[in-house]
Amino acid sequence: MIASYHALTEARKALDAPLFAGLPGDINVSFEFFPPKSDAMMDQLWDAVTTLAPLSPAFVSVTYGAGGTTRDRTHGTVARIINEARLPAAAHLTCVDASKAEVNAVAEAYWEAGVRHIVALRGDMGQPGAPFVPHPQGYQNAADLVAGLKAIAPFEISVAAYPESHPDSPSVAADIDNLKRKLDAGATRAISQFFFEPETFFRYRDALAAAGIDAPVLPGILPVSNFAQTRKFAAACGAAIPAWMEGLFDGLDTHPPARQLVAATIAAEFCRKLYAGGVRDFHFYTLNRAELSYAICHLLGVRPGPVAAPVEKAA
Numbered sequence: 001m002i003a004s005y006h007a008l009t010e011a012r013k014a015l016d017a018p019l020f021a022g023l024p025g026d027i028n029v030s031f032e033f034f035p036p037k038s039d040a041m042m043d044q045l046w047d048a049v050t051t052l053a054p055l056s057p058a059f060v061s062v063t064y065g066a067g068g069t070t071r072d073r074t075h076g077t078v079a080r081i082i083n084e085a086r087l088p089a090a091a092h093l094t095c096v097d098a099s100k101a102e103v104n105a106v107a108e109a110y111w112e113a114g115v116r117h118i119v120a121l122r123g124d125m126g127q128p129g130a131p132f133v134p135h136p137q138g139y140q141n142a143a144d145l146v147a148g149l150k151a152i153a154p155f156e157i158s159v160a161a162y163p164e165s166h167p168d169s170p171s172v173a174a175d176i177d178n179l180k181r182k183l184d185a186g187a188t189r190a191i192s193q194f195f196f197e198p199e200t201f202f203r204y205r206d207a208l209a210a211a212g213i214d215a216p217v218l219p220g221i222l223p224v225s226n227f228a229q230t231r232k233f234a235a236a237c238g239a240a241i242p243a244w245m246e247g248l249f250d251g252l253d254t255h256p257p258a259r260q261l262v263a264a265t266i267a268a269e270f271c272r273k274l275y276a277g278g279v280r281d282f283h284f285y286t287l288n289r290a291e292l293s294y295a296i297c298h299l300l301g302v303r304p305g306p307v308a309a310p311v312e313k314a315a
Contacts, residue, residue, distance in 0.1 A: 019272055025301030028281045029055060030218065033288050034063045035073035044288055045077070049085050051290035054304035055297050057087065058281075061119050061158075061191075064092035071106060079113045090158060091115050094123025095145050099137035103145070107152050117156040120145045120187065132168065143178070146185040159183070161190035161217050163204035167238040176211050183215050190215060191283050193237050194222035196245060198273040218283040219274060223267040223292035224249070225260065264292055268299045275300060 031052050036042040049060070062077045074091055081089040091110050093103065107118065122132060122142040139145040142159055149155050159182040160166075162175055169175035179190060195201060201219050208217065224230045227249040234241050248266060252259035271282060282300075284293040 020268070020299045020301075023275070023299075023301035025303060026280060027275070027300055027302060028058045029293075029297055029302060030058050030281075030283045031060045031293060032063065032283065032285050033060060033077070035077045036288070037073070041288070048286055048288050048290040049081060049087070051294060052286070053085050053087055055294070055302050056305040059088040059090050059117055061090040061092060061117075064094050064121070064123070075106070075109065075113070078110070078115055082114050088117065089115065090117035090119050090156075092119040092121060093145070093149075094121045095134065095139040095141065096123035096132075097135060097138075099135055100139055100148060101137070103139060104148065104152055107149055107155070111153045111155070117158070118149055119158045119160075119191065120149060120182075121160055141178075143181040143185045146182055146187050150186040157187045158189050158191050158218075159187040161192045161204075162238075163192050163195045163200050163219075164238055164240060166193075167236075172207070176207060176213070179208075180211065180213055183213065188215070190217045192217060192220045193239060194220045194233075194285055195239055196234075196242055196270070197240075198270060198277060200240075201274065201279070202277050216281065218281045219279060220283050220285060221267065221271060221293075221296070222285045223296065224263050225287070225289065225292060227259075228253075260291070264295050267292060268296050271296050271300060 031048075033045055033048065036045045052060075060081060062074050062081070064071065064074050078089045078091045081087050093106060093110075095103065098106075110118065120142055122145070124132065134140045139148055146157055146159065149157060159179070161179050162169070165172050165175040166178075169178065183190070192201065192204070205217065208214075222230065222233070224245070227246070231241060233239070245266065248262055249259065252262060274282070282297075284296070286293050
């Protein structure tokens with residue numbers, strides 16, 4: 001009996017070397033957190049920070065709530081990560097509902113606190129679907145914000161990129177032009193919105209190269225721990241969820257341990273395909289949970305390194 005082409009293909013997959021065997025760990029990783037709203041959430045965040053810190057991330061970032069609602073908590077969280085965890089931390093900053101003077105004051109306070117890296121974003125208004133309306137005396141968009149920050153201090157600046165285009169963008173070309181304006185204004189790199197198929201990022205990378213953009217673009221990785229929540233996130237930002245993914249999570253809502261294993265399997269394979277396509281920088285949206293991101297990094301060959309000793313608090 002002659003085996004079919006499909007059978008031969010599956011046999012080759014089964015007989016090939018293990019997918020993750022021998023990876024040298026030649027990647028850079030970074031992690032995103034959000035500022036906690038309570039003491040219990042702070043404990044969860046700090047557990048994630050201390051778990052991931054030994055992986056020596058290139059940086060970690062802390063988000064800024066829609067409408068600027070977490071300004072003080074973002075500042076406090078970033079300062080603690082710098083001072084206690086001794087990690088390079090980036091603070092998110094948006095244009096929403098604040099004058100240039102107010103935004104500049106926040107940026108100056110960050111610089112005084114030792115923050116040297118800003119993730120500069122236009123931001124959202126806070127109400128789902130509400131159109132962005134610039135403050136009358138504020139920065140008009142992310143490119144304007146980047147230019148303003150560079151005038152304040154020599155910040156390292158990251159901006160957002162959208163492999164499937166920003167929902168407010170009239171076209172893919174317009175979205176890429178907007179990214180170019182942000183980079184031309186002084187941004188160092190871009191961090192992409194999350195996506196769920198490697199080809200999405202590879203096509204986007206090719207489109208950026210064709211547009212003459214050669215700045216680093218870090219793929220944003222969202223390990224799916226809660227599929228219903230992920231579906232809401234994706235709907236808000238225009239990220240497509242493939243049908244096969246929904247099928248793999250179907251029936252696991254009442255089986256959290258199994259769901260976690262499936263999530264790790266999907267995310268690890270996804271990152272391995274990105275690695276095969278030449279990606280060596282990965283930015284993980286952790287949702288303040290370390291386990292999935294840590295497991296994926298481990299599979300990609302990233303192992304704990306030396307960690308700076310925590311700062312002792314003065315008596």
